[in-house]
Amino acid sequence: xxxxxxxxxxxxxWVSFLRGHAALxxxxxxxxxxxxGLTMNDYEVLLRLSxxxxxxMKRIELAQSVVLTPSGITRLLDGLEAEGWVxxxxxxxxxxxxxxxxxxxxxxxxxxxxxTHLADIDRLFSGRYSTEELGTLAELFGRLDGAxxxxxxxx
Amino acid sequence: xxxxxxxxxxxxxWVSFLRGHAALxxxxxxxxxxxxGLTMNDYEVLLRLSxxxxxxMKRIELAQSVVLTPSGITRLLDGLEAEGWVxxxxxxxxxxxxxxxxxxxxxxxxxxxxxTHLADIDRLFSGRYSTEELGTLAELFGRLDGAxxxxxxxx
DNA sequence: TACAGTTGCTTGCGACCACAAGTATATCTC
DNA sequence: GAGATATACTTGTGGTCGCAAGCAACTGTA
Numbered sequence: 365x366x367x368x369x370x371x372x373x374x375x376x377x378w379v380s381f382l383r384g385h386a387a388l389x390x391x392x393x394x395x396x397x398x399x400x401g402l403t404m405n406d407y408e409v410l411l412r413l414s415x416x417x418x419x420x421m422k423r424i425e426l427a428q429s430v431v432l433t434p435s436g437i438t439r440l441l442d443g444l445e446a447e448g449w450v451x452x453x454x455x456x457x458x459x460x461x462x463x464x465x466x467x468x469x470x471x472x473x474x475x476x477x478x479x480t481h482l483a484d485i486d487r488l489f490s491g492r493y494s495t496e497e498l499g500t501l502a503e504l505f506g507r508l509d510g511a512x513x514x515x516x517x518x519x
Numbered sequence: 520x521x522x523x524x525x526x527x528x529x530x531x532x533w534v535s536f537l538r539g540h541a542a543l544x545x546x547x548x549x550x551x552x553x554x555x556g557l558t559m560n561d562y563e564v565l566l567r568l569s570x571x572x573x574x575x576m577k578r579i580e581l582a583q584s585v586v587l588t589p590s591g592i593t594r595l596l597d598g599l600e601a602e603g604w605v606x607x608x609x610x611x612x613x614x615x616x617x618x619x620x621x622x623x624x625x626x627x628x629x630x631x632x633x634x635t636h637l638a639d640i641d642r643l644f645s646g647r648y649s650t651e652e653l654g655t656l657a658e659l660f661g662r663l664d665g666a667x668x669x670x671x672x673x674x
Numbered sequence: 675t676a677c678a679g680t681t682g683c684t685t686g687c688g689a690c691c692a693c694a695a696g697t698a699t700a701t702c703t704c
Numbered sequence: 705g706a707g708a709t710a711t712a713c714t715t716g717t718g719g720t721c722g723c724a725a726g727c728a729a730c731t732g733t734a
Contacts, residue, residue, distance in 0.1 A: 373653035374644045375637070377660055382563070384663030385540045386586035390722085403690080408537070424712060431541035436691050438714060460699045460712040482530070489529045492662045498528035504656055505535030507647045508542065545692085558720080579682060591721050593684055615682045615729050 388488055395484050400477040405430060405440055407481060410449065410474040413466035420453060420465040449473050543643055550639050555632040560585060560595055562636060565604065565629040568621035575608060575620040604628050 393404045402410075408430045413419055421429070427437035441464055444450040449470030455461035466474075489498065548559045557565075563585050568574055576584075582592035596619055599605040604625030610616035621629075644653065 373650060373657055374641055377653050377657040378640050378644065379563075380657060380660030380663060381540065382544075382559070383586055384660050385536065387663065389537075390586065394722085404537070405690085408534075422712085431538055431545065433692055434713060435693080435715080439691075458700070458712085462713070485533050486529055489533065493659065495528060497659060498532050500655065501659055502528055502532040502535060504648065504652060505532055505539050508535060508539030549692090560720085577682085588722055589683060590685080590723080594719095594721070613682090613730070617683075 391488070392481070392484055396477065396481055399480050400473070402473075402477055405432065406444060407474070407477055409437075409440060409444065409464075410466065410470055410477075413450065413464060414471060414474055418465075419471070420463045422455075423462050423464055426464055444470065447473075546643070547636070547639055551632065551636055554635050555628070557628075557632055560587065561599060562629070562632055564592075564595060564599065564619075565621065565625055565632075568605065568619060569626060569629055573620075574626070575618045577610075578617050578619050581619055599625065602628075 389404060396402050396404055396407060409426060412426060412429050413421055423437055423441065424434065426441075427434055430437075432440065441450055444464075445452065447469075449467055451465045451467055453463040453465045455463060493501065544559060551557050551559055551562060564581060567581060567584050568576060578592055578596065579589065581596075582589055585592075587595065596605055599619075600607065602624075604622055606620045606622055608618040608620045610618060648656065
């Protein structure tokens, strides 16, 4: 490894990554907030829950899955619970653990939001990349966190 | 284009993109703050200025180059000015315009921060990708904003 | 010159999120 | 089983940043 002098490729990729993320998320987030009153993190949380067994997850696992701290997930879920889209459930075997459960209303909210949000994402990506390139991106990104990926549709 | 049903590739790439960005920036940013008292945006601004002619840029152009709003760049530069790393300069021909100018102290600060920050970036990327893959990433990312890229070393 | 529209910048406000500290519960060690 | 440690979660605090509104300066039209 170099250490002292960063390769041109690494830095060029990193700067583009930062700029691309800032530009895309600002666009997508403001659209999502305007259309549905959800932030992108709200949406991602609803999506994770919708794809989890019994549509519920431990809060701590949910936090890790969307890269938020425990305090972050508490505040985020506060909002979703206030809207009735998520509920708490206790864990019989461990009183420390609280589950976040997607309600029917939350499922419906996600379904509505997905209609425009997926189209927004599609518009930003499909115009710039071929199917093959998207596959390459998905593979390379996947290495950043060793993430698993599921179907993209809610439900 | 699809519009209604998002392709698997698009969504898989997007979700990995979000997770990767969150994980990487949280790591790099906390390191940079702990080591040098700079946020990643602070660093990026200092770097842009260091590579600009006469080490100065119009504030509005600086904001666009790091994807911040005008209010965002005002607050950010407030901090850098308070530390003496950046100064304001007026534009002779247009009193609306203010330049942000990198001071010698700011240049030195950037040099010090770059030592550890570039190594941090290198560590995160070089371990996961080959040189060829980094080139691919840089090219694909570059299309997100049509950005131009300069040398990665400050000065 | 007068007036409308645009541009650059700042400020008030609110949202989001991380960190640190605190509480409650569980587990491990003796 | 008592005490130390670890885990899950919440809350107080502070920082960053976007949006809307406002101000100052420039430009265009007549």
